[in-house]
Amino acid sequence: METMKTEIVVVGGGPGGYAAAFYAADLGKKVVLVERDARLGGVCLNRGCIPSKALLNATHQITAAQASAQRGIVFAPPQIDLPKLRAWKDAMIAKLAGGVSQLAKLRNVTVVYGAARFENSSTLTVATPSGEQQIQFDKCIIATGSKAALPKIFNIGNERVMTSRQALEVPDIPQNLLLVGGGAIGMELGTVYSALGSKVTVAEALDTILTGADADLVRPVMAYARKAFKEVRLKAKVTKLSAAAAEGIQVEMEFNGKTLTETYNRVLVAVGRGPNTEGLGLENTKVARNERGFIVVSAQLQTGDENIFAIGDVIGGAMLAHKASREARVAVDAITGHAGGKAQFVIPSVVYTDPEVAWCGLTEAAAKAGNIPHAVAKFSWAASGRAMTFDRTDGLTKLIVDPKTEKILGVGIVGVGAGELIGEGVVAVETGMTAKDLAHCVHPHPTLSETLMEGAEAFYGQSTHTISKRLAQP
Numbered sequence: 001m002e003t004m005k006t007e008i009v010v011v012g013g014g015p016g017g018y019a020a021a022f023y024a025a026d027l028g029k030k031v032v033l034v035e036r037d038a039r040l041g042g043v044c045l046n047r048g049c050i051p052s053k054a055l056l057n058a059t060h061q062i063t064a065a066q067a068s069a070q071r072g073i074v075f076a077p078p079q080i081d082l083p084k085l086r087a088w089k090d091a092m093i094a095k096l097a098g099g100v101s102q103l104a105k106l107r108n109v110t111v112v113y114g115a116a117r118f119e120n121s122s123t124l125t126v127a128t129p130s131g132e133q134q135i136q137f138d139k140c141i142i143a144t145g146s147k148a149a150l151p152k153i154f155n156i157g158n159e160r161v162m163t164s165r166q167a168l169e170v171p172d173i174p175q176n177l178l179l180v181g182g183g184a185i186g187m188e189l190g191t192v193y194s195a196l197g198s199k200v201t202v203a204e205a206l207d208t209i210l211t212g213a214d215a216d217l218v219r220p221v222m223a224y225a226r227k228a229f230k231e232v233r234l235k236a237k238v239t240k241l242s243a244a245a246a247e248g249i250q251v252e253m254e255f256n257g258k259t260l261t262e263t264y265n266r267v268l269v270a271v272g273r274g275p276n277t278e279g280l281g282l283e284n285t286k287v288a289r290n291e292r293g294f295i296v297v298s299a300q301l302q303t304g305d306e307n308i309f310a311i312g313d314v315i316g317g318a319m320l321a322h323k324a325s326r327e328a329r330v331a332v333d334a335i336t337g338h339a340g341g342k343a344q345f346v347i348p349s350v351v352y353t354d355p356e357v358a359w360c361g362l363t364e365a366a367a368k369a370g371n372i373p374h375a376v377a378k379f380s381w382a383a384s385g386r387a388m389t390f391d392r393t394d395g396l397t398k399l400i401v402d403p404k405t406e407k408i409l410g411v412g413i414v415g416v417g418a419g420e421l422i423g424e425g426v427v428a429v430e431t432g433m434t435a436k437d438l439a440h441c442v443h444p445h446p447t448l449s450e451t452l453m454e455g456a457e458a459f460y461g462q463s464t465h466t467i468s469k470r471l472a473q474p
Contacts, residue, residue, distance in 0.1 A: 002134075003134045003135070003136055003173070004032060004110075004112075004133060004134065004135045005135075005136045005137075005138070005139075006030050006031060006032040006135060006137050007024075007029045007030045007031070007108070007137070007138045007139065008021075008024045008029050008030070008032075008137065008138065008139050008140070008141065008142070008332075008335065008463065009031070009032045009033075009034060009124060009135050009139075009140050009349070010024075010031065010032070010033045010034065010143060010192040011034045011044065011116045011118075011124070011140065011141070011142050011143060011144055012034070012035065012071070012142065012143035012144040012145055012248055012276075012312070012314075012445075013033055013034075013035030013040040013041065013042055013100075013111070013143075014041065014042020014043060014044055014045070014143060014145050014312065014322025014324065015041075015042060015044050015045070015312075015322075015324050015325050016042075016143040016145070016311045016312035016313075016321070016325055016327060016328050017035070017042065017141070017143030017144075017180055017311075017312075017324075017356065018033065018040055018100055018104065019102075019324070019325040019328035019329070020141045020143060020311065020328035020329075020331060020332055021033040021104065021107075021109050021437065022103060022104070022107055022109065022161060022328055023302050023332045024105040024332045024335070024336070025108060025109050026107065027088060027332065027336050028199075029134055029336065031107075031109045031110070031374035032109070032110045032111075032112060032135055032137070033104060033111050033112070034111075034112045034113075034114065034116045034124065034126055034135070034270050035107050035112075035113055035380065036113070036115045036116070037113075037329045038099040038113065039094075039098075039101065040097055040101055040104065040111065041093070041096065041097045043102055043145050043146070043147075043339060044321040045093060045096055045097055046093055046097065046102070047164070047165045047168060048168075048245070048315040048321075049321055050092065050093055050096060051089050051092075051093060051168045052164075052185075052188055052192070052352070053168070053190065053352060054088075054089045054092055055084060055089065055168065055192045056084075056188060056191060056192055056352050057341075058088075058089075059191070059192050059195035059196055060195070060354070061078075062078050062196070063195050063228075063354065065078065065185070069392065070391070071391070075377070078220070079165065079238060080173070080287050081204050082170055082172070082173070085170065086169065086170055086224065088436070089168075089329055090238055091189055095205040096254075097457070103289060104313065108320065110127050110452055112133055112135070113128060113129065114126040114127045114128035114129065114130060114133065115127045115279065115392050116177040116280065117279060117280060117281040118280060118281035118282060118284045119134075119284060120285065120437065121284075121285045121286065121306075121308065122134050122136055122137060122138070122307055122308045123135070123137075124137065124140070125145065127423045128352075133323070135378075137307070138307070139154065139159060139307055139308070139309065139335045140308045140309070141213065141308075141309045141310070141311060141328070141331050141332070141335075142273075142280070142287075142295065142303075142308065142309070142311070142313050142351035143309040143310070143311050143314065143316055143324065143328070144274055144276040144280065144281070144314050145275075145276050145313045145314060145324075146164035146273040146274060146276055146279065146313035146319055147166060147274060147276055147283070148270070149269075149271055149272045149273055149274050149275055150163055150267075150269055151271065153238070153239070153240065153241065154180070154238075154241055154267070154269045156241050156242065156243065158241075158243050160173075160243075160248055160249050160265065160266045160267065161241060161249060161267045161269065162266060162267065162268045162269065163268075163269055163270070164185050164189060164268075164270055167189050167193075167268050168189075170192075170196075171226070172266075173193070173196045173197050173198055173257045174193070174198050174248075174264070174265035174266040175198065175199060175231075175265050175267050175354050176198070176199050176201070176248070176263075176264045176265050176266075176347055177190075177198040177199065177200050177201070177264060177265065177268060178201050178203060178238075178249070178251055178262075178264040178266070178267045178268070179200055179203070179268050179270065180203050180208070180238055180267060180268065180269045180271060180275065181203075181204065181207075181269065181270035181271040181272075182204030182209030182210065182234075182298070182353075183209070183210065183211065183230070183271075183272070184210065184268030184277050184349075184351040185270045186202070186268065186351050187202075187209060187210065187295045187351065187353045187470065188226065188351065188353055189268060189270065190202060190225070190227070190229060190268075191225075191353050191354055193268075194228045194229055195228075198229055199229075199230040200228075200229040200231065201229065201230050201232075201264070201443075202229060202231070202232045202233060202284070203233050203236040203237075203238055203253060203255070204232070204234050204235075204236060205235065205236065205237050205239045205420060206231065206234065206235070206431045207234050207235055208234065209221065209222060209225070209232070209234075210351055210353075210357060212349065212363075213349070213351070213357050213359060213363070214284075214359070214363050214364045214365050214412055215410070216378075216396060216398070216412075217218075217357050217365075217396065217398075217412050217413070217414040218357065218397070218414075218460040219414075220394040220395065220414050220415070221351070221354075221355060221357055221414065222354050223288040224353070224394075225353075226236075227353075230354065233253075233255050235255070236253055236254070237253065237254045237255075237337045238251060238252070238253050239252045239253065239254055239259075239436050240252040241267065243436050244263050247263050247265075248263055248265040248266060249263065249264050249265075249266070249267045250262070250263050251263070251264060253266065256262065263294075263301075273313065273319055274292075274293060275289075275292075275294050275295065275314045275316070276313075276314060277289065277293060277295065277312060278313060282295075282358065284296075284310060285303075285305045286303070286304045286306075286308075287304055287305050287308055287310070288303065288304040289304040290316070290378035292316065294314065294316035295310040295314050295315050296315075297310050297315050299308070299344075300330065300331070300333065300334040301315070301330055302330040302331075302334065306450050308465070309331040309334065309335065310331075311324055311327035311328055311330075311331050312324030312327060313326075318347050318349065319349065320349065322347070322348070323347050325348075326345055335367060345430065346360050346429045346430045347360065347363055348360040348420035348422045348423070348425070348426050350422060352419060355392065355394060355395060355414055355415045355416055355418065356413075356414070356415065356417065356418035356419050357412075357413070357415075357418060358412070358413045358418040358419050358421065358425075359410065359412040359413070359422065359425075360410065360411055360425050360426045360429055361400065361408070361409055361410030361425070361426075362374070362400050362409040362410035363400070363410055363412065364376055364398070364400055364412070364438060367400060367409070367410075372409075373402065373403055374398060374400050374401065374403065374422060375400075375401045375402075375403045375459065375471040375472075376398055376399070376401075376471075377398065377399045377401060377435065377454040377455050377456065377458040377459035377468070377471055378396060378397070378398045378399075378455065378458065378468075379396070379397045379398075379451045379454045379458055379463060379466060379468075380393075380395075380396055380466065381393050381394065381395030381396060381397070381415050381421065381448075381451060383454075383466040384445050384446075384448065384450065384451055385445075385446040385465075386446040386448050386449075386450070387415065387416070387448060389446070392415065392416045394414075394415065395413070395414055395415020395416065395418070396412075396413070396414050396415065397411075397412075397413050397415070397421075397451035397452055397454075397455045398411070398412045398413075398455060399435060399438075399456060399459065401412055401435050401459055401471070402472075403471070403472070403473065406434040406435050406459070406472060407432055407433070407434050407435075408425075408428045408429055408433050408434065408435060408456075409429065410425075410429060411424075411425025411426075411428060411429065411452070412426070413451075413452075415448065415451075416448070417448055419450060421449060421451075421452065424449065425452065428452075435459040435460070435472070436455060436460070437456075437461065438452060438455075438456035439453060439456035439457045439459070439462075441453060454466070458471075459471050459472055460472045
């Protein structure tokens with residue numbers, strides 16, 4: 001077996017891994033990228049972010065057509081061709097994955113396909129389709145991502161019990177779908193299946209959906225879900241699953257002080273994700289993991305082994321593709337000695353429900369919990385002319401502001417296109433803008449981006465399109 005030698009090897013070809021490999025190559029390093037799947041892109045591109053957003057956009061056309069009736073434009077009921085929908089989605093994924101592979105080739109990044117295992121702190125063995133390949137490296141970046149959690153109670157060996165991976169294949173449109181978990185992944189997929197025609201029941205063990213987002217941002221999403229879904233059950237605990245012949249899955253659930261027994265055509269389990277560290281041979285290195293199995297790293301993303309760094313989902317925290325991509329640069333900068341590897345950065349979160357929810361920086365809930373001095377300036381989309389043209393005045397833009405320095409500490413948005421708007425909030429928080437700085441930035445009219453400007457104006461009690469209490473010190 002011939003040994004391949006490289007300066008940097010990256011294990012995992014997702015948005016963190018390929019970003020690290022490409023950046024290191026751009027800095028002149030010899031790089032090998034190892035990916036266990038047949039194509040690059042990781043979970044995000046192949047089984048997560050991209051296919052879910054494709055399906056959300058496709059099915060949004062159904063709800064948009066239905067909503068147009070009140071404007072005097074009526075469409076016939078949609079005819080859904082599932083094979084064609086799946087083919088469209090898969091073709092998009094293949095094209096994007098092919099693009100990533102081409103970028104690797106243009107950068108002279110060597111891609112090795114297979115499952116990697118550490119032999120020691122400087123050697124990997126990769127089980128490729130053509131045999132084992134050994135790689136000796138100076139430095140390694142682990143970017144193996146995460147997988148959907150499937151607790152034992154749900155793992156009954158029945159294909160009608162799905163994780164997000166199976167749900168994104170859209171095997172059929174179940175008449176009755178139970179969605180276990182009211183987090184981002186669950187609510188997004190619930191939105192897809194509801195639009196396709198499924199009667200969706202959500203069972204969330206906590207007292208709210210979308211934990212992490214402020215309650216006032218969640219409220220419009222809950223209102224939509226209660227109308228679009230069959231039912232949203234909070235403080236509901238699934239206690240047992242069993243096959244119910246051809247009918248589907250029999251479910252026992254504790255809810256409202258009662259034990260319910262119901263049958264669903266399919267059950268979608270979306271209760272979190274766990275790190276992909278099994279079989280990596282970490283025991284042959286000095287890499288340490290915490291009690292949940294996530295790799296422990298320093299501020300510069302170095303593990304307990306000086307030769308090995310780790311980024312993305314595998315180290316825990318916010319499991320977001322853009323977090324992994326940013327961490328990729330921090331790790332590479334640390335390895336190469338480049339200045340610019342900022343360890344702390346603002347990470348936006350987006351939930352692509354209807355309406356979308358997005359936030360960055362300090363949330364109102366976190367400010368209250370931490371006794372952090374703050375003021376909250378809000379602008380309701382009921383006062384937005386652009387939102388009114390969409391018939392979507394259910395939105396809200398809010399700023400969390402330091403009352404003393406007037407710096408913007410956080411931004412939260414709920415409404416159509418919130419995910420596209422939050423980038424401006426990231427810039428405001430990352431650069432230390434004050435509310436006055438944002439208020440003085442002229443925004444085009446009529447746009448939804450104006451809601452950020454008017455939210456900043458509201459801090460001073462000077463929002464043009466709404467009456468607001470002055471929160472800044474006179």
